[in-house]
Amino acid sequence: MRLLASQIDLALDNARALLDRLDLPSRDEYITAAADFLRDARAAGASSWTLAYLTFRPLIILLGILGHYLAILLRIIAQNSIAHGWVAAKRGYFQLRTGTIWFVQFQRDLPLSAKYAELGAIAVLATLWLLRRHVQKHRYVERTVAWYAAKKRRALRKYNNFVGRVAKTSSFLAMLLPHLLYLVLVVGVKRLVPGFVTYLATGTYLCSFISFWHPMYLTFCLLGRLSPHLKEFREAESSESSGKGKAVKLKHLRQKEAELKELRAEAIVLLKYWVVYAVILAIVWTGRLLPFVGHVLNVRDEAPTGVAAKKSGLYANLRLSGRVAEEIALICFLWLRFMPSPPTDEEEEEEKQKKQLSPMRKQLRKIHVEQLSPVDLLFSKLSPIVLSAMNSSAFLSKRALGETSNGGSTLASLVIQKMKSFLDFFVLVRLISKETQEWLITTVVESSALLPAATTLLMPSYFTSYGVIYVSQVVPAGFSISACNAMISGKAKRQLMTPEMADAARYLQFWVVHAAVSLLLGWFAPFLAWVPLSTHATWFLWAYVQLESSTRKIYGWVESEIGQKNLEDTALVRSTRRIIAALPSNVDESSANAPTGEKSKVA
Numbered sequence: 351m352r353l354l355a356s357q358i359d360l361a362l363d364n365a366r367a368l369l370d371r372l373d374l375p376s377r378d379e380y381i382t383a384a385a386d387f388l389r390d391a392r393a394a395g396a397s398s399w400t401l402a403y404l405t406f407r408p409l410i411i412l413l414g415i416l417g418h419y420l421a422i423l424l425r426i427i428a429q430n431s432i433a434h435g436w437v438a439a440k441r442g443y444f445q446l447r448t449g450t451i452w453f454v455q456f457q458r459d460l461p462l463s464a465k466y467a468e469l470g471a472i473a474v475l476a477t478l479w480l481l482r483r484h485v486q487k488h489r490y491v492e493r494t495v496a497w498y499a500a501k502k503r504r505a506l507r508k509y510n511n512f513v514g515r516v517a518k519t520s521s522f523l524a525m526l527l528p529h530l531l532y533l534v535l536v537v538g539v540k541r542l543v544p545g546f547v548t549y550l551a552t553g554t555y556l557c558s559f560i561s562f563w564h565p566m567y568l569t570f571c572l573l574g575r576l577s578p579h580l581k582e583f584r585e586a587e588s589s590e591s592s593g594k595g596k597a598v599k600l601k602h603l604r605q606k607e608a609e610l611k612e613l614r615a616e617a618i619v620l621l622k623y624w625v626v627y628a629v630i631l632a633i634v635w636t637g638r639l640l641p642f643v644g645h646v647l648n649v650r651d652e653a654p655t656g657v658a659a660k661k662s663g664l665y666a667n668l669r670l671s672g673r674v675a676e677e678i679a680l681i682c683f684l685w686l687r688f689m690p691s692p693p694t695d696e697e698e699e700e701e702k703q704k705k706q707l708s709p710m711r712k713q714l715r716k717i718h719v720e721q722l723s724p725v726d727l728l729f730s731k732l733s734p735i736v737l738s739a740m741n742s743s744a745f746l747s748k749r750a751l752g753e754t755s756n757g758g759s760t761l762a763s764l765v766i767q768k769m770k771s772f773l774d775f776f777v778l779v780r781l782i783s784k785e786t787q788e789w790l791i792t793t794v795v796e797s798s799a800l801l802p803a804a805t806t807l808l809m810p811s812y813f814t815s816y817g818v819i820y821v822s823q824v825v826p827a828g829f830s831i832s833a834c835n836a837m838i839s840g841k842a843k844r845q846l847m848t849p850e851m852a853d854a855a856r857y858l859q860f861w862v863v864h865a866a867v868s869l870l871l872g873w874f875a876p877f878l879a880w881v882p883l884s885t886h887a888t889w890f891l892w893a894y895v896q897l898e899s900s901t902r903k904i905y906g907w908v909e910s911e912i913g914q915k916n917l918e919d920t921a922l923v924r925s926t927r928r929i930i931a932a933l934p935s936n937v938d939e940s941s942a943n944a945p946t947g948e949k950s951k952v953a
Contacts, residue, residue, distance in 0.1 A: 529724075532689060536681055551676040561627070561683040566865050569620050569858050570912075576613050579606065580852050610851065614837055617854045621834040622729040624861045625827045626686070629732045632823035639815055686724045733831045739820075740799065740828040766794060789899060796897055799825050803889070811885040818885060822892040826864065830857045856898055859905040866908055867895055 375383075457465070485491060517524035540547050550556050637643040670678075773787045782790075803825075806817030833854045871878070871888065878884040894900050907921075914920050 528689065529685075532685055547677060547680075548673060551680040552673055557676060557680040557683055560687050561679070562865065564687075565620065565623055565627070566862065568616075569624075569862055572613065572616050572620060573855060573858055573862070576617070576851060576855055579610055579613070580855060582606075614851060614854075617851065617858065618834055618837055619725070620858060621830050621837075621854060622725050623686075624858075625736070625830050625834070626725055626728045626732060628823040628827040628830075629728075629736060632819050632827075635819050635823075636816065639812070686728070689724050729831075729834075733835075736824060736827050736831060739824055740802075766791065766798070769794060793897055793899070797893065799828075800893055800896075807886055807889060811883070814885045814889055818889050818892060821889060821896065822864070826857065826860055826896055830861075833857050856901060860896065860901045862908065863895055863901055863904045866904075867891065 460468075513524050513527060516527055770787075770791055773782065773790060776782045777784055777787050800821055803817035803820040806814045833850070833856075837850045837854055871891075878888070881887075895904065911920050911922065918924075
């Protein structure tokens with residue numbers, strides 16, 4: 351027990367020593383320090399509030415003033431709005447009541463037949479609305495389209511199988527069979543309803559629509575869809591040259607590449623058609639200038655009959671009548687544009703996935719695809735003729751700075767080389783810019799393709815007409831063939847397709863400009879026939895239009911004119927109004943010379 355008591359005493363002594371070493375403050379000292387803290391905190395809070403009040407007082411006063419005036423403004427607006435709203439509501443009520451009374455009175459005054467007619471019209475509208483809902487609910491339109499597509503595919507499949515069986519016997523007969531069927535169909539329709547065919551050819555604009563306006567619309571739409579891709583390519587090219595290229599997502603890149611492939615296919619089809627169209631026009635126009643052939647191709651309004659036909663003789667009767675020429679043109683362009691085409695490569699791929707084709711059938715499909723399209727058939731036959739007619743000068747842009755294939759250099763290429771060296775000196779001394787040098791060289795190179803036709807400028811207008819045909823039809827067709835072949839033989843990568851598409855877009859733009867210029871020359875043809883040297887001026891006009899800078903400039907103007915929302919804002923309408931306003935008028939003179947009595951009557 352003594353040991354336990356001694357241990358407790360020792361622990362208590364140690365605790366007292368620890369408390370002494372901690373030096374705990376006394377109660378009075380702690381109360382005094384807490385009182386000082388509260389007093390200092392209150393003083394700090396008061397000084398902080400004073401500082402904040404002095405700092406934000408101007409802003410609070412400004413907000414108060416603005417709030418006061420805003421409240422006044424809102425009160426005025428509310429008072430006037432409520433007052434005017436009440437007045438407008440009363441007027442609306444009176445107008446509605448007046449209109450209702452008038453409508454009821456008007457309906458009462460109507461005869462019974464008119465009331466039944468109104469009820470019938472309302473019933474028809476309600477029936478049409480219910481029928482529309484019923485058709486949309488049961489998807490009749492989609493089902494009909496799907497049924498027609500399935501029937502069309504089945505008919506084309508049977509037809510292709512039939513052509514394939516014929517091809518096993520004779521490939522030439524298989525290639526000729528669709529055109530023979532079309533000829534039989536045309537002859538049958540002409541025999542059954544000759545008046546209807548004549549009316550379509552002579553009494554409507556169907557031939558002009560399918561041969562000119564519809565391809566022109568497709569070309570313009572294609573250029574509109576192709577423009578964003580070319581713009582994006584130019585921006586990417588400039589950003590890569592400046593070292594600021596942006597990363598593009600793989601999904602977005604694949605989507606753009608698929609769109610560009612589709613646009614390339616459409617551009618190839620349109621370029622082929624415009625080449626064929628231009629060559630056909632060139633052949634017809636050249637034939638009209640020839641002595642004997644021109645007599646046959648220059649159509650007449652009506653064929654002579656009876657005694658007049660006997661007196662005119664055999665040579666005069668060889669001329670085609672306008673009716674026959676228009677019927678032939680309609681039949682030819684229907685064959686060229688709307689003859690059923692063979693299945694495309696995409697459709698073949700889908701069919702291959704569903705059913706594996708035999709090697710023999712694949713070969714037949716290949717022959718069918720390559721040979722049975724009328725545009726492709728004519729393009730393959732006419733393009734070598736056009737390229738040979740250009741006599742290699744149309745392609746100096748590719749070898750202007752090099753040598754020819756036989757080891758020598760042409761005179762034109764030597765001139766262009768010397769000109770480039772001469773212009774390099776002007777660029778070096780900063781007399782001209784690099785862009786101006788490129789424009790001058792491009793203009794000279796493109797103009798060199800016109801050298802074969804330049805000699806006709808020194809001849810009479812009859813011979814210059816051949817030069818006009820060469821400049822306006824043959825040269826653009828040759829360049830279009832070159833661009834089309836480059837796209838066909840090009841690779842499917844987007845970086846390689848875009849420059850080829852830019853070149854093709856230039857010639858698609860040219861054919862749009864070509865159409866506009868042709869229409870203008872056709873409208874002013876009666877006037878130009880009386881102007882001396884008008885054929886030579888037409889030659890220079892086509893030479894200017896086929897330059898790249900001129901084509902893009904004129905196409906940009908045409909695109910801006912078509913893009914105007916209001917017809918009054920177009921330059922054509924404004925120019926027409928200026929011309930009409932500048933014409934002399936005798937209205938003021940007649941009113942000034944009129945007697946006083948007549949003036950008073952008019953007043």
